[in-house]
Amino acid sequence: MRGDPFIELLELSKSYQEGDRTHVVLDRATLAIDPGELVVLLGRSGSGKTTLLNLVSGIDLPDEGGVVVDGVSLHELSERERTLFRRHRIGFVFQFFNLLPTLTVEENLLLPLELSGRLGKQERERALELLDRVGLGARRASFPERLSGGERQRVAIARALAHDPDLLLADEPTGNLDADTGREVLDLIDSMTRQEGKTLVMATHSREVAHVADRVFRLDHGRPVELSDIDLVPPARQ
Amino acid sequence: MRRLLIKAATGHFRKHPLQAAFSVIGVALGVAVFVGIEGANGSALRAFDVSTRAVTGRTTHHIVGESLGVPGDLYRVLRIELGIRWSAPVVEGFVFVMPGPRSPSPAGARRRFRLLGVDLFAESSFRDQLDPRTSSIDLAGLMTRSGISLSGPSARELSVEPGDFLRVVVAGHPHQLEVVGLFEPQNDFERQASADLLVTDIGTAQALFGLGAGISRIDLVVPPDLRDEPETALRPIRDALPPGVSIVRPEQRSAAAEQMTRAFRLNLRALSLLALLCGAFLIYNTMTFAVVQRRPTLGILRALGATSRELFAIVLVEAAIVGALGSALGVPIGSALARILVDRVAQTVNDLYFTVTVSVVSVPLSVLAAGVILGIGAALVAAFGPAAEALRTEPRSALDRAELEGRLHRAVPLVTAIGLALAAAGSACLLLPLTDLVSSFMGLFLVLLGLACLTPATTLLLMGVLTPVAGGLFGTLGRFSARSVVAALSRTGVAIAALMMAVAVTVGVDVMIQSFRGTVDRWLSNSLPADLYVTSPQALVDRFSATPAALDDADVAVLRGLKGVDRVTTVRSVRVNSSVGPVQLLAHDLVEIGHTAFRLKDGDPAQAWPAYERGDSVLISEPFAFRHRLDLGESLSLETPSGVRSFRVAGIFYDYATEEGTVLLTQKMYRELWSDRGITAAALYLRETSQDIAVDSAPSDAELERVKSAAEAALGGELVIRSNGLLREQSLRVFDRTFVVTGVLRLLAVLVAFVGVLAALTALQLERGRELGVLRALGLTPREVWTLVTTQTGLIGLVAGLLAIPVGLVMSAIMIHVINRRSFGWSLEMTISAQPLVAALALSIGAALLAGLFPAYKMSRTSPAEALRGE
Incomplete structure (x- = not known):
């Protein structure tokens, strides 16, 4: 028997206008994710994965339906309330790392803590410990431009967890990395979120990522469809 | 050139029309200031020339004396003893005319007129005002009843008709003179020429001016058959001239007026060019942005086979289009500005040089053409650097921003060295024992350009100090704001330089005027020891x-x-x-x-x-x-x-x-x-x-x-009787009036710089859209984005203001000790008070903050999803 879901998508719809055409990205999508669950969203480019993450984080608003995270209906909140919710409860990992180039590694790491007003001694130590855990404790004074792609993404993971959010959203976190580095980063995300007991929603187009997931969904015509283990076996092996 | 290549390369401006618009406005303002000043100056000089020609008529030579005029007996000698029939005596001076009883003007509103006294018998071949075909003048009345005639338009302005009496004040003494006829100007030239002219009989004028038998000058019309060798015709006259009396050509009077006001006009022209310089900075700024932002596109085009020369040409053509559009907009604005400025310029010319009434303001085609050429030229020169940057674009898709900025940071020592070299060359122009003003202004411009080149280095130094301060005040976001200024030095550097330059002009002009005013005030206190002064x-x-x-x-x-x-x-x-x-x-x-x-x-x-x-x-x-x-x-x-x-x-x-x-x-x-x-x-x-x-x-x-x-x-x-306090006050009022035009120009230069900063900040924030999107995703509220952008623009303003103070002081020292001395020969004591320096800092920060409002608003309103999606 499942308890209350941590994330609920309620008949979620989102479309974009492209000239005269309306491009439907999400069409009455419904989904429930449990606390501490690691969910992977699969889909081709343009299938609506990023849009779905933006809606779950409150960055964007649905045309219809709603998003409930930990009992909070995001679609009913104001812009400011959604931002503050995101600030305190959500961590982000992007495909292009999106570290702020003018801040050092340490400053990038501490920024979410500072924004949420929780930059105390303990929190700072915990954040730096995260940096040690991703193996970059010695690079805290470096600027992002000095780091490799894999290192930047490891800093981004640490940053996403620095303020101890309940939910981690990762948008193609390995999409810009080579295969080996991608695997390392994925393992890191997996281990760290599980250790910290966080809920993780990861969007990717790579089926190989699926092995770390508790459940895997494919976005099909704007709706998430759960895939079984059979579905996830590469065609050649079936 | 290939259509698709142009479309691909220029899509940036179509996508960001606001940036293009800012550039066009920058050029337009620069061109408008130039055209406005040249138009106003030219109109004042032409008005003098026209009114001089009106009283000169067909005269080929004047016999003039000192201000006491020419002995009346000389005319008798010429006319009777030497038989020079082509001579006519003239008495000329200025009088005040009170409006007629029916005039709507207030009773005390007197108007200045040039009174021309002519010998009606000798006059016919000299001037047209008394020509019976265009005038309705009762010549008998002119001679027998001390009558005067004036132009129809002037009579209508004064609300007088033939038969009315005009109250004319000469040397403090009022006289009632009958209007015995009007002459009607046949065209604009004549209307301007006769706007401030009264014609009367020479006897009446002699009596009014208290000259006795004396005359102001004798006009000569060398007969056509003698004009090939006028000197032969004039020799017997020269031989008969007493000491202190000489023969001059009429155009020498206009040339003298032009010479007299040369320094004044050159100073105004230099200020107007300074506004254009700020405009050029603006174009440089926009074109640099446009090239830098388009590097990936340009890289792809290179990879697809576009030559570097083609890309270079595209950037230059874009700049030429911006220049042409700006000029097209600037020329009509400048013509309108000329109409606004002309009264102030004419007032200064009246206060300092000679009497002139400007009733026709026209900007000659040559000035309009010069404005267009300057606008397009400035755009091309300013775009040359960015175009060269496009020329260097490697055939690969993108160049890392950090690499680009890194390259610029490495170039800072070179740019600084170039700046020092320019400043040294400018200083040499100023320190060499030259006296001409063109080399002085060239020196000033070189020093200013040189100091502007020091902006990147000094910005890095200042930001090194300000970053910890901003961090202390606003935490990581403060440091983020401060470091963004340094990180985007290729963009912020130009914006800071443009704003610094405009604010420095304000500091320079303010300190110069303050020093000048202080010197004049002390001099007036010293040189007006009496209690009351009586004069006419x-x-x-x-x-x-x-x-x-x-x-x-x-x-x-x-x-x-x-x-x-x-x-x-x-x-x-x-x-x-x-x-x-x-x-x-x-x-x-x-x-x-x-x-x-x-x-x-x-x-x-x-x-x-x-x-x-x-x-x-x-x-x-x-x-x-x-x-x-x-x-x-x-x-x-x-x-x-x-x-x-x-x-x-x-x-x-x-x-x-x-x-x-x-x-x-x-x-x-x-x-x-x-x-x-x-x-x-x-x-x-x-x-x-x-x-x-x-x-x-x-x-x-x-x-x-x-x-x-x-x-x-x-x-x-x-008579005018004034206390020394009043005289001093009036003198200082004249002084202040003299600098009104300067004030207007200074304001326009600041306006150009403001548009420059607005353009730079808008482009900068546009470029930082993704960064700000990340911050929004991390939980930064729109209000905090606003604060972030505003802190950054405030820092840009602060740095520009701090740099503008020493640059402005250098500029004022050059204006006081070199330009002013070479223009007018005055020793001025440089006075520096805190007020203009504080005002400059406030102006700089205020302008930057104001310019930052729009991009801050825009960024705070941008959806983070949109920003993260990128361009």
């Missing part, structure tokens, strides 16, 4: 025309006899010919008071004053010495009615009254040599009312008013 309105109107004496010895005796008057000193101010051309001669009867009123810059007072008082030496003013390269001990020859007399220069005194300069001679010697007992102005010293030196012994306002009323009653007429 004419003496105030046009110091370069014949100035009838306002007073005579009998008037002075009356003044001396007034109750409460202790002493009266007098001065006669006349124009005389000299070995260096016409000069303004001040013949003073002051003795010991002069020693304090005329403070010597060069010359030992113990020797200079006795030499002056002996009458064999003169004192000359500083601008006079500068203008004519005269030094102590050298001699100056003056043409007197009794022959040429040589005077030794015994001293050079500080004087800020005119840039032409004056020569000081004892009145005793002047009267002896010129036999002229006229007096232009008198200074009254009132009796001290208190014997207690601890008590302020200045006369009370009531006492001044009482003596003033008594003097007015005793002398009659409309």
Whole structure:
């Protein structure tokens, strides 16, 4: 028997206008994710994965339906309330790392803590410990431009967890990395979120990522469809 | 050029029309300021030229004397003894005309007119005003009833008709003159020419100006058959001329006016070019942004086979289009600006140089063309750097931003070295013993450009100090804001330089004006020791025309006899010919008071004053010495009615009254040599009312008013009697008026820079969209985004303001010690007070914050999803 879901998508719809055409990205999508669950969203480019993450984080608003995270209906909140919710409860990992180039590694790491007003001694130590855990404790004074792609993404993971959010959203976190580095980063995300007991929603187009997931969904015509283990076996092996 | 290539390369501006619009506005403002100033200057000069030609008519030569005119007997000699029938006598001077009883103008609103007295019998071949075909003048009335005629439009403005009487004030004395006819201008030129002209019979004019049989000049029309060799025709006339009288060509008067105002006009032109320079910075800024932001596109185009030359050409063509659009917009704005500025320019010309009424404002095609060429030229020059950047684009898809910025940071020492070299070259132009203004302005521009090149290095230094401060105040976001300024130095550097330049102009001009005003104020306090000054309105109107004496010895005796008057000193101010051309001669009867009123810059007072008082030496003013390269001990020859007399220069005194300069001679010697007992102005010293030196012994306002009323009653007429306080106040008002145009230009330069900063910040924030999107995703509220952007723009303003202060002070020092000296020959004491410096800092930060409002608003409103999606 499942308890209350941590994330609920309620008949979620989102479309974009492209000239005269309306491009439907999400069409009455419904989904429930449990606390501490690691969910992977699969889909081709343009299938609506990023849009779905933006809606779950409150960055964007649905045309219809709603998003409930930990009992909070995001679609009913104001812009400011959604931002503050995101600030305190959500961590982000992007495909292009999106570290702020003018801040050092340490400053990038501490920024979410500072924004949420929780930059105390303990929190700072915990954040730096995260940096040690991703193996970059010695690079805290470096600027992002000095780091490799894999290192930047490891800093981004640490940053996403620095303020101890309940939910981690990762948008193609390995999409810009080579295969080996991608695997390392994925393992890191997996281990760290599980250790910290966080809920993780990861969007990717790579089926190989699926092995770390508790459940895997494919976005099909704007709706998430759960895939079984059979579905996830590469065609050649079936 | 290939259509798709152009479309791909120029898509940036189509996508971001606002950036293109800012550039166009920048050029437009720069061009508008140039066209406006040139148009206003040109209109004032043309008005003088036109009104001079109106009274010149077909005259080919003038016989002129000093300001006392030409002896009337000379005309008789020419006409009768030498048989020169192509000569006509003229009396010319300025008068005030009161509006007619039906005029809507207020009763006290007097208007200045040029009064031309002509000999009706000799006149027909000279001027058209009395031509029966275009005028309705009762010639008999003109001669027999002391009548006057004026142009139809002027008569309608004054609400008078033929048969009415006009109240005309000459040398302070009112006269009623009958309007005996009107002449109708046939075109715009004639309308302008006759706007301030009254024509009367020569006898009437002689009587009005108190010239007796004297005349202002004799006009000559060399007959067509003698014009091939005019000198042959003129030789017998030259032989008959008495000392102090010479033959000049009419165009020499306009040339003299042009020469007289050259420095003034050049100063204004330089300021207008400074506005254009700010505009050029703006274009450089936008084009740099456009190229940098398009690097991936340009890289792809290179990879697809576009040559670097094609990309170079595309950027230059874009700049030329921006320049052309800006010029097209700037030219009509400039023409409108000329109409706004012309009154102020004309007022200054009237205050400082000569009388002119500008009724037609036109901007010649040459100025419009120059504006367009300058606009497009500035755009092309400014875009050359960015175009070269496009030329270097490698055929790969994108160049890392950090790499690009890193390259710029590595180039900072080189840019600094270039800046130092430019500043050194500019300083050389300023320090070399040159006297021409063009090299001075070139020096100023080089120094300014050089200092602008130091902006990246000094910005890095300043931000090194400000980053921890911002971090301390606003935490990581503060440091983020501060570091973003340095991280995007390729963009912020230009914005800071443009704003710094405009604010530096403000500091420079403010400190220069303040120093100038302070010097003039101190000089006025020193040189106005008397309590009351009496003169005629004419003496105030046009110091370069014949100035009838306002007073005579009998008037002075009356003044001396007034109750409460202790002493009266007098001065006669006349124009005389000299070995260096016409000069303004001040013949003073002051003795010991002069020693304090005329403070010597060069010359030992113990020797200079006795030499002056002996009458064999003169004192000359500083601008006079500068203008004519005269030094102590050298001699100056003056043409007197009794022959040429040589005077030794015994001293050079500080004087800020005119840039032409004056020569000081004892009145005793002047009267002896010129036999002229006229007096232009008198200074009254009132009796001290208190014997207690601890008590302020200045006369009370009531006492001044009482003596003033008594003097007015005793002398009659409309003399101008002013206290030294009022005179000082009025002089400073004239001074302030002189700088009104400068103020307008300064404002426009700031406006151009403001648009520049607005453009730079908008582009910068546009580029940082993704970064701000990340911050929004991390939980930054729109308000915090606003704060972030505003902190950054505030820092840009602060840095620009801090840099503008030393640059502005350097600029003002150059203007005070080099440009001003080479323009006018005045020594000014540089005065620096905190007020303009604080104001500059506030202006800089305020302008940057204001310019940051729009991008801050735009970014805070941008959806983070949109920003993260990128361009």
